[in-house]
Amino acid sequence: xxxxxxxxxxxxxxVWAGGALVSNIGTWMQRIAQDWLVLTxxxxxxxxxxxxxxxxxxxxxxxxxxxxxFTADHVDRRKLLFVTQAALGTLALGLGxxxxxxxxxxxxxxxxxxxxxxxxxxxxxxxxxxxxxxxxETDLSNAVALxxxxxxxxxxxxxxxxxxxxxAVGCGWVFVINxxxxxxxxxxxxxxxxxxxxxxxxxxRTRAGFVDGFRYVWKRPxxxxxxxxxxxxxxxxxxxxxxxxxMAVTVFHAGAGRYGFLTSTMAIGxxxxxxxxxxxxxxxxxxxxxxxxxxxxxxxxxxxxxxxxLFGIVLIAIGVSAQTFTTSTNSLMQxxxxxxxxxxxxxxxxxxxxxxxxxxxxxxxxxxDTYGPRWALGVGATAGFAAAIVGLRYLWKxxxxxxxxxxxxxxxxxxxxxxxxxxxxxxA
Numbered sequence: 001x002x003x004x005x006x007x008x009x010x011x012x013x014x015v016w017a018g019g020a021l022v023s024n025i026g027t028w029m030q031r032i033a034q035d036w037l038v039l040t041x042x043x044x045x046x047x048x049x050x051x052x053x054x055x056x057x058x059x060x061x062x063x064x065x066x067x068x069x070f071t072a073d074h075v076d077r078r079k080l081l082f083v084t085q086a087a088l089g090t091l092a093l094g095l096g097x098x099x100x101x102x103x104x105x106x107x108x109x110x111x112x113x114x115x116x117x118x119x120x121x122x123x124x125x126x127x128x129x130x131x132x133x134x135x136x137e138t139d140l141s142n143a144v145a146l147x148x149x150x151x152x153x154x155x156x157x158x159x160x161x162x163x164x165x166x167x168a169v170g171c172g173w174v175f176v177i178n179x180x181x182x183x184x185x186x187x188x189x190x191x192x193x194x195x196x197x198x199x200x201x202x203x204x205r206t207r208a209g210f211v212d213g214f215r216y217v218w219k220r221p222x223x224x225x226x227x228x229x230x231x232x233x234x235x236x237x238x239x240x241x242x243x244x245x246x247m248a249v250t251v252f253h254a255g256a257g258r259y260g261f262l263t264s265t266m267a268i269g270x271x272x273x274x275x276x277x278x279x280x281x282x283x284x285x286x287x288x289x290x291x292x293x294x295x296x297x298x299x300x301x302x303x304x305x306x307x308x309x310l311f312g313i314v315l316i317a318i319g320v321s322a323q324t325f326t327t328s329t330n331s332l333m334q335x336x337x338x339x340x341x342x343x344x345x346x347x348x349x350x351x352x353x354x355x356x357x358x359x360x361x362x363x364x365x366x367x368x369d370t371y372g373p374r375w376a377l378g379v380g381a382t383a384g385f386a387a388a389i390v391g392l393r394y395l396w397k398x399x400x401x402x403x404x405x406x407x408x409x410x411x412x413x414x415x416x417x418x419x420x421x422x423x424x425x426x427x428a
Contacts, residue, residue: 004279007143012192013134019188021150023085026181028158029165030092032260033174034109035241036166037099039249040256042106047246047373049106051365053113054241055358060117061124061351062358069213069347072125073340077133078197082189084123089182091116096175104172125347128330132342136198141331145278148327152274152319156267163260213344216337222285223333223345225394227352229292229387230329235356236383237295238322239364240266243302243380244315246373252308265312269319274327276320282335283328289391291325296384303377321384326353 007013035050043049061068071080095112098104128144135143165174217223244266248259277283298318305311330349337345368376395401 004142004275005146007135007139007146010135010139010196012196013131013143015188015191016130016134017146017150019184019186020147021154022184023181024151024154025158025161026092026178028155028263029162029174030178031241032159032162032263033166033171034095034113035245036162036256036259037104037171038106038109039245041171042104042109045246045249047242047368047376048362048365050242050245051239051361051363053109054239054361056110056113057117057120057357058361059358060114060121061353062356064118064121065347065351068121068125068351069344071122072129072343072347074343075126077126077130078189078192078194080126081123081130082186084119084126085182085185085189087119088116088123089179089186091119092175092182093179096172096179099170099172099175101172124350125343128346128350129334129343132334132339133197134192137339141280141282141335142278144331144334145274145280145327148323148330149271149274149278152267152270152323154267155270156264159260159263159267161260163257166256166260213341213348216341216345217348221394221398222336225390226285226288226329226333227348229288229390230326230349231352231356232383232387232390233292233295233322233325234353235360236364237299237380237387238326238353239357239361239376239380242361242364242368243299243373243377246368246376247311251373252311254308258308262308262312262315266315266319269316269321270323271319272316273320273323277324277327277331280328283332285332285391285394287328288325288332289388289395291321291328292384292387292391294321294384295325296381296386296388299377299381299384303374303381329353 008017034053038049038053039045039047091112095104095109098108128147131143131147132140162174165177217227240263244262245259248254248262252258254262280287295318298314298321302311302314302318305314330346333345333349334342364376364379367379392401
């Protein structure tokens, strides 16, 4: 258990983690309130509108990719985070004021979602790679996993609080509370011991700096396979605002409180998955393959469940598999990437994980509106199984994956040794 939380031995990481937890709770409160505002107040249970908001909020991750990764590799990440976190708090406050005063309209939510997405596009790569400045290489995988634990613990707490507050005082005050929560991160950045930050290799400023990131990925079959798997799951599978909100409202006829509870239930699984990732010394692609397959299976089962409570239980398993996949992907890419390239590679990772949403969210929302939420879950399940097939192909081609039956039992064998090796990286 001590090894699971070993990064907390660092003063800087403890301070950062405390501020991030408070802010993450506020962020999840806003996400729930924003989806509920669009779904039940600004439209008549229109899942496509929720999909558009999601697309606008995550689309800039892809569109601004040439700038975001380059910025994370070349500027002081701590100073950059001061700017982005303050901007995110200001935007939350603005949307809160509009909502409280009764002036908010759907197009305004679209605009705020787009602006939030633009700021987050710069914030996320800097925040993800700032972890290596706090703890160094030795505890990097553990710190990444604990960050995910914090984020998903907030997902467990925030939606429940948001559901209660929406019913009591309305969505606007939830946005205002989120704005105030950013003060915790700004304070943590202020209180860091600058002299104890771990130095990093600065990338050279070249015009081809952005292109170099893609060239680096193109020479790494392991990274290409991981990113394709991430694209499939991130684009069509990680649309939980649509899955959960439409199932809660149109299938189970639940109110705001029970909707928030479902999101918190899945977060129990997400926290579990993140803690399991923190306990592992190093992830590998076999883990990603298994997590993708379980993710697809979980969504397939959820799509046919007739009961609200059974649906909530299966969300726990989905949360474990989804978080195991995303956290292990993040850790694996950072650990096997040169420090000078890390910002650009993480930006590509985030652009695919979140930038695929503008493609998938409207499609999944349309499926939910046209054929029903259960079919939308089926789309996500298909994405999980397809990602597992990509992982199988990679292992078959580069690690001689073989399946054979011995004494009536199925056995899997692969070329042991380092699953991410230098010779593989040089292969085209």
